[in-house]
Amino acid sequence: MxxxxxxxxxxxxxxxxxxxxxxxxxxxxxxxxxxxxxxxxxxxxxxxxxxxxxxxxxxxxxxxxxxxxxxxxxxxxxxxxxxxxxxxxxxxxxxxxxxxxxxxxxxxxxxxxxxxxxxxxxxxxxxxxxxxxxxxxxxxxxxxxxxxxxxxxxxxxxxxxxxxxxxxxxxxxxxxxxxxxxTIAKLGPDPLVDDIAEGEERFAAVVARKPTPIGQLLMDQSVVSGIGNVYRAEILFRAQQNPHTPGRDVPGEVVRGMWRDWVRLLSVGVETGQMMTMDDLSPDRYRKAMASRDDRHWVYHRAGLPCRVCGTTIVVEEMATRKLYWCPSCQT
Missing domain, CATH: 3.20.190.10 (MutM-like, N-terminal)
Structure with missing residues (x-):
């Protein structure tokens, strides 16, 4: 999608x-x-x-x-x-x-x-x-x-x-x-449309009262706009957040950190046209990642492969009818 x-x-x-x-x-x-x-x-x-x-x-x-x-x-x-x-x-x-x-x-x-x-x-x-x-x-x-x-x-x-x-x-x-x-009123904040600080407050307030797993909330367009399956998996990994944790139990600073990460990743995606979610790559690795999404993501589409950080096998499961990729070790 x-x-x-x-x-x-x-x-x-x-x-x-x-x-x-x-x-x-x-x-x-x-x-x-x-x-x-x-x-x-x-x-x-x-x-x-x-x-x-x-x-x-x-x-x-x-x-x-x-x-x-x-x-x-x-x-x-x-x-x-x-x-x-x-x-x-x-x-x-x-x-x-x-x-x-x-x-x-x-x-x-x-x-x-x-x-x-x-x-x-x-x-x-x-x-x-x-x-x-x-x-x-x-x-x-x-x-x-x-x-x-x-x-x-x-x-x-x-x-x-x-x-x-x-x-x-x-x-x-x-x-x-x-x-x-x-239609727009039903949508969650979009970093490229809404005031970023106000969007952060809206996002944090909604997540703080929801018993729904954070992995589902990130895909809920009434909570935050624009995040799909790839960005969901990558934002959760970058935050070292277990996708099954109820939104209201996720520490507020982690929730705000995920919003700020989305602000950055969305801007990168619009600029480059690709969902680049890895940071601090050498010029050669960056160019390789831009040419192949297999080298562009931390966990997305890497089921059965070792985590790039800890070596634990990346798992895939179904969450709300969509595939969820995550590392059971890094995202405890």
Whole structure:
């Protein structure tokens, strides 16, 4: 499932490539035909990301709400302007494993996590990448425009030069401003949306009164926004916290430390496009970790392997229908 950093990156791509422009909207799949007809021809006026949800506003207070869920993704094609605020210092511009579109100097992630053309579940797409006014990547003549529809596209948003295809979302609906406000009000604090200090107080107060295991609370979007299975496992390990401890029994300083860690990790994820959760790596190890998620995490997806710290075998179990990875020794 795309986690909070991916949705914020999607929002920034929309802000640079869609907002301010009139769009042609269609639903090739047919499941969002009525909604697409209502926004067809309208101008996108602003975009917001909160946790795992994105809200795109059009003329006359019409809002599109999208929740990617487990399998959803936005596939971008055409001319894409790279957001310099999410281009990392080592030259990675966001492109990964899509054939023919690698940006010079990029670190390649075989899992497609840091994909410019598809944010969410990795897909194949073709794109012209622009940084400022310089175009690089595929030759213009290699691109068919508009690009052919491939697979089950719930919603296509098309400008003169950019195409955004939405596939497999959990939610894709139009909302009024009041409905948007009500949806956001149900969500926990997001470090990139809410005041960080106020968000910490909200998070700490909720956790302090909950008997629910902290491993479940971190995944509860009404408690804190944006954390998914990967960040949950990694934040708990970095805090040396047993995931089964009831929230109200977790020391307050540990709870606050997890919030501050989420603030940092989310910013790193938005900047790099990858869920990097290991610190103080050498340049070679950092580059290796950026290229492979097997070298990027402390415990996630490492069931049966030795803990990187103590050597104890990492275990995996099911918690609230999701896989939980943790070290029974470090996280006592």
């Amino acid at each position: 795309p986690e909070g950093h991916s949705v914020h990156r999607i929002s920034r791509q929309f802000d640079r490539n869609i907002v301010g422009l009139a769009v042609h909207a269609s639903s090739p799949q047919g499941r969002f035909a009525e909604g697409a007809s209502m926004i067809d021809g309208r101008t996108a006026t602003q975009v917001r990301a909160v946790g795992k949800q994105m809200f795109l506003e059009f003329d006359d207070d019409v809002w599109l709400r999208v929740h990617l869920g487990m399998y959803g993704a936005w596939d971008f094609a055409g001319e894409i302007v790279v957001d310099p605020t999410i281009a990392s210092a080592n030259g990675r511009m966001g492109q990964t494993n899509q054939r023919g579109t690698a940006v010079e100097g990029a670190v390649m992630d075989s899992a497609g996590e840091n994909s410019l053309t598809s944010i969410g579940a990795p897909r194949r797409a073709r794109v012209r990448v622009r940084m400022s006014e310089q175009t690089t990547g595929l030759n213009d003549e290699d691109l068919e425009w508009p690009p052919p529809v491939v697979g089950q596209v719930r919603l296509r948003l098309l400008t003169e030069i950019t195409c955004a295809d939405l596939r497999g979302p959990t939610a894709c609906e139009l909302q009024t401003p009041d409905e948007v406000a009500a």
